[in-house]
Amino acid sequence: MYDFLIIGGGVVGTFIARELSHYEGKTLLLEKESDLSQVQTTHNSALVHPPAMIPPEKGELKSRLARQGNEIYQTVAAKFDVPVNKGGAFLIAKNEAEIETLLEIEKAARERGIDEVRYLSKEELLAKEPNLNDEIAAGLEMPSGMSADTSVLTKKIAANAVKNGAEIVTGEKVRSIEFADDVFTVKTESGKSYQSRYVLNAAGAHNETIARMIEEDPPYRMRPHRGEYMVLDASEKNFMRHIIYPLPSKKGKGILIIPQPDGTTRLGPTSTYQESVDDTPLTEEGAQEIRSEIASLAKNVPFDKVYREYSGVRSSINQDDFYIRASKEYPSFIHVAGIDSPGVTSSPAIAKYVVEEIIIPQEPLQKKGNVYLYDTE
Numbered sequence: 001m002y003d004f005l006i007i008g009g010g011v012v013g014t015f016i017a018r019e020l021s022h023y024e025g026k027t028l029l030l031e032k033e034s035d036l037s038q039v040q041t042t043h044n045s046a047l048v049h050p051p052a053m054i055p056p057e058k059g060e061l062k063s064r065l066a067r068q069g070n071e072i073y074q075t076v077a078a079k080f081d082v083p084v085n086k087g088g089a090f091l092i093a094k095n096e097a098e099i100e101t102l103l104e105i106e107k108a109a110r111e112r113g114i115d116e117v118r119y120l121s122k123e124e125l126l127a128k129e130p131n132l133n134d135e136i137a138a139g140l141e142m143p144s145g146m147s148a149d150t151s152v153l154t155k156k157i158a159a160n161a162v163k164n165g166a167e168i169v170t171g172e173k174v175r176s177i178e179f180a181d182d183v184f185t186v187k188t189e190s191g192k193s194y195q196s197r198y199v200l201n202a203a204g205a206h207n208e209t210i211a212r213m214i215e216e217d218p219p220y221r222m223r224p225h226r227g228e229y230m231v232l233d234a235s236e237k238n239f240m241r242h243i244i245y246p247l248p249s250k251k252g253k254g255i256l257i258i259p260q261p262d263g264t265t266r267l268g269p270t271s272t273y274q275e276s277v278d279d280t281p282l283t284e285e286g287a288q289e290i291r292s293e294i295a296s297l298a299k300n301v302p303f304d305k306v307y308r309e310y311s312g313v314r315s316s317i318n319q320d321d322f323y324i325r326a327s328k329e330y331p332s333f334i335h336v337a338g339i340d341s342p343g344v345t346s347s348p349a350i351a352k353y354v355v356e357e358i359i360i361p362q363e364p365l366q367k368k369g370n371v372y373l374y375d376t377e
């Protein structure tokens with residue numbers, strides 16, 4: 001019998017397992033794939049967004065947890081020796097007309113106490129990044145933006161959780177959940193059955209499917225959005241050293257240039273609603289959109305050095321903000337849903353939020369006497 005059973009071994013479920021492993025009680029994480037972080041967590045931009053890019057208008061919880069998450073990453077990535085590209089980020093006004101919006105974003109960031117943002121003229125930007133498009137007008141520097149190897153990150157967090165007593169089982173696809181006598185019985189496709197006092201639904205794009213196993217009418221609906229990418233070969237690592245954002249639009253953060261820790265550069269993502277929660281190959285439309293948006297930000301783009309294309313599916317729901325709450329019908333069933341972008345950035349803070357603000361108010365948890373904070377072996 002477990003105290004906490006987490007469904008989903010992406011970065012979110014794994015960070016939750018690590019957080020719970022610091023407390024008394026038995027924790028189990030079940031992941032359907034043969035390894036952790038095979039789905040959204042590695043099919044994305046792998047960005048730890050600077051807080052200025054996540055304003056509260058798109059979700060108060062998203063904004064708060066992303067800001068906390070960015071702060072935690074500055075320590076956690078180094079402590080776990082996770083490969084990161086800490087070059088920082090530039091937000092670009094592509095023309096004079098966009099400068100007004102750029103200044104509004106700078107002002108809003110300062111009003112939130114984010115004082116890392118710094119206005120840069122076109123000349124300053126081109127001196128730092130000669131391959132930016134000559135037509136750009138100005139930019140904001142945001143030094144806390146970075147990209148991280150999310151696969152290594154998830155493995156390290158998982159190893160730390162296991163070191164502290166959590167159990168992680170991969171290749172276990174949850175197929176049903178029942179609740180009786182204050183205990184959940186979770187059955188998997190392999191025929192195994194697990195019992196737990198709490199269930200945490202961190203199944204990403206499959207959140208609603210898992211919720212429907214226990215609730216007749218889950219409090220959200222999935223609205224998956226595909227994001228497509230082209231990736232430049234590591235031989236082009238000098239093309240751009242900073243993360244480059246266009247101004248955000250109604251559609252989202254737009255198509256970015258994202259240098260990665262391994263020297264490759266991701267160009268993307270697009271954002272297209274799709275019915276399915278499965279990844280699909282890059283479409284011709286997606287490729288055209290990426291080429292045209294990137295060309296408006298940069299010159300000398302080595303499109304002939306694209307060595308990989310992929311897409312990821314955002315686990316968006318029919319609400320803007322993250323949905324992290326106990327089920328109304330079954331308070332010990334915790335929804336960790338709608339964790340689309342900035343879910344990687346927020347994940348360490350989501351884990352703390354789930355434990356400290358959802359579980360502990362239901363029942364006090366006891367911290368373990370001696371916890372390994374960063375050991376993985």
Ligand SMILES: Cc1cc2nc3c(=O)[nH]c(=O)nc-3n(C[C@H](O)[C@H](O)[C@H](O)COP(=O)(O)OP(=O)(O)OC[C@H]3O[C@@H](n4cnc5c(N)ncnc54)[C@H](O)[C@@H]3O)c2cc1C
Nearest residue numbers: 008010012032040041044045047174204227342343344345
């Ligand atoms: C195109 C794109 C770009 C993005 N860019 C960024 C970015 O730059 N920065 C950022 O902060 N965020 C970004 N995000 C969002 C970020 O990737 C996600 O918020 C984050 O990865 C969510 O992690 P997760 O663990 O909730 O989901 P996932 O990584 O999807 O993990 C869920 C896990 O649950 C498992 N699962 C599902 N069903 C079952 C079942 N029945 N039984 C057992 N296991 C199951 C899945 O196999 C999966 O491993 C982006 C997302 C996309 C798609």
